[in-house]
Structures are given as structure tokens and as C-alpha cells.
Amino acid sequence: MAGRFLFFLVAVLAAVPARADLITRLPTEERVVALTFDACEAGQKVSFDHGILDYLVSRKIPFTVFASGRFVETNFAEVQALSALDFVDIENHSWNHPNTMNRFSPEAVLDQVGRAHNAIVTATGRQPQFFRFPAGNFNDEGLKAVESLGYHVVHWRWASGDPDRHQTANALVNRAAANVQPGDVLIFHINGRGVHTAEALPRIVEQLEADGYRFVLLSDYI
Template structure:
């Protein structure tokens, strides 16, 4: 390998390697908390809508009187627009989580693909709900510079998280709750999931959500649905 090729390869890795680091801010700001010192939390739920899980999750949130931010997948919105509309009708916020949610390759997305994934998801959300999203979350929180640029050009702030129980793959509800409780801080952004190839089924997930909310409330936390809570 010549020196020029070696330097080019190194530059390529420097460009894309940070993209596999979750919540990495090398290429742009990522909102990982709310600007407040009060014991407020923002509950975010990824990967829906899913007819096997979303109705039970929405019922659990209604019972707990908590509003959440749903980061939805565009192709799922197209398949189940009524569920997306119910999210909005129930008072929740619906935001962009890409169109196809390609876990293995999205961090490698070039300018065209990054823009397409984000634009198509936003269009699906607007078609289903009549509302434009204002936040974007990359699959698994992995985003390269092209993703940040595509989100910014479309008026989307990039949101990460500060507390997660890894419920997308974990099957132990108690452990999920324990992890989030240990990570919870004033102004924290909590990450949960609706659907995954592994992990809990719909009934378990809804029960875990209810128990988590009750536990955090007992710890003195409240839940906000404002993406900029604490700034006013």
C-alpha cells in the first residue's frame, strides 16, 4: 500500500468510525438531556408502530397518565398509519427514526442515502398525522457526518438518550428497570423500545413500562413531553 492510499484509508476510517459510537458528537450536537435541574424525565420509545405492541404500550401510558416521544420507522408508519395517528391523538409526540432502520449499515450511509432515509420517514409521518417531526434519532444512535447534515438541512435536531435498559434485546424486565433507575438523572432522556427481533413481547413490554414509570415516580421523578423542557 502506498503512503497516499494509506493516508486515504485512515481518513476514511476517521470519517466513518465515530459513526459506530453511540451518541458520538464528533459531527454534530446530540441532545442527550433536558436543560433542567428539576427531577423531570423525557420518555422516548423507538421502533414502532407495531400492531403487536403499540396498542398495549399506548394503553399503559394512558393508565399512567404519561406522555412519551415515539421515534418511529417510516416503513412501519406506512404499514400502520392508524397506530401513528393514535399516538398523536393520545397526546404523544411522533419523531423520525429513519425509513428502514438498517441496523447493520446505516452508519455507513452516504449523503444520498442519509437524506432519503430521513426525508421518507418525515414524509410518512406527515402523511399519517399531518404533523412534521422536529427531532431525529439514528438507529442504535449511530450517525456519521452525512446523517447529521441531512437532519440539519431538514430542520431536525438529533436526539440521543442518557438512560437505557437495553430492552430491545433484554428479556428480564427487572434488570431493564434496574438499569434505567441507576442511570436516571434530572433532565434525563429515557430510551425504551416497542419492537425487536429479540426481547420482550407486547404484554411484557407494557407491564415493564408501567412498573418502570411507577418506580421512577416513587423516586421523585415526573415525566414531561416537552422536547425543550426547562428552557422556559
């Protein structure tokens, strides 16, 4: 199956011209932001941070999860249930989150995207349309390869830094207050790597709502 899919990807790559556009914000000046959460699994099995997930779902706040294929397979039932919610999108974050995809050949990039794509489709029944490179590392050929498949590559304008254990909840809240602009794509982690994210997120949301922001899906604007 993986080989046939890779053949299909290579065929598409040869046929479709690339946009080579890296998206770091939504194309709007409205007071909206997109909450995105990386859910990566490289080796050891990990699960959703329910301090984050339960808050978002209980508030019905739109959010996008960039999940690795391995994470999807490990957390299949939860991913499947989340994908049924109309305020959640599950998108592609590679198969096993290699942090050095900037050194990968286009063919190796295609393999990572294709395997994760298959896992997401199997769990959700829908085609992912957005991709995020692990650690934000990519090269021009890899970017073109991904975009030639019809994917939009979405990163961020500024990083929350939530995997840093030295970033307290207060620091995360203050960082958001100092940096958020209309159309921003915010990045956090929902796989247990965001040490203080569950504590900070409700305060960030309340702060942005008080400032007149609303939360949207990437697919609402891209």
C-alpha cells in the same frame, strides 16, 4: 414525490448551517425524564406492543415515539389516533431502520429522513422535529445533514437494553433505578422488541414518580 422532496432537502442542506449537536439529555436539572420508544420496521411488518401502549395511554403519561416510515404506513390508523393525543409526539426514526447509517452518504441519509418525514406528515398532519438514528449509528456528515433540515437529533445517555431477551423485568427496573438522572432521555422499544418492557414499565414509572420525577415530552424542553 420522493425525488422532489430529496431535491428540496439537498437545497436546504446547502443553505442552512448545521448545529452538529447530538442531544442525549434534556437541558434542565429539574426532576423530569422523557420516555421515548423506538417503533421500527425494517422488513417484516410489526405492530405496537399494546401492553406498553395501553398502559401509557390509560395513565396519560407523556411519551415520544420514534417511528420508522414503514412502521407508520403499516400502523397508519393507530399512529394517526395517537398523534391526536396532546401527550404523545410521533418523531422520525428513518424509513426502514438501516443499522449502518454511519456508512451512508449525506444524500442516502437525506433519502431515509425524507421518506419517513413524508409518511409521518401524511399520518399525523404535523411536521416531526426530532430524529433518532437506527441503532444510534451515524457519522458527522450524516448528523450535519439531518440537522441542516431543522431536525434535532436525540439519542440517550444510557440505554435500557430492553431488546436483550436476557434482560428480565427486574433487571430493567434495577437498571433504571441505578442510572436515571434529572433530564434523562429514556429509550425503550414499543414494536415488540422490548421483550420484558411491558412488565417492567409500570414499575419503572411508579419508582420514578416515588422519587419525585415527572414525565415530559422532548418538545416541552427542546
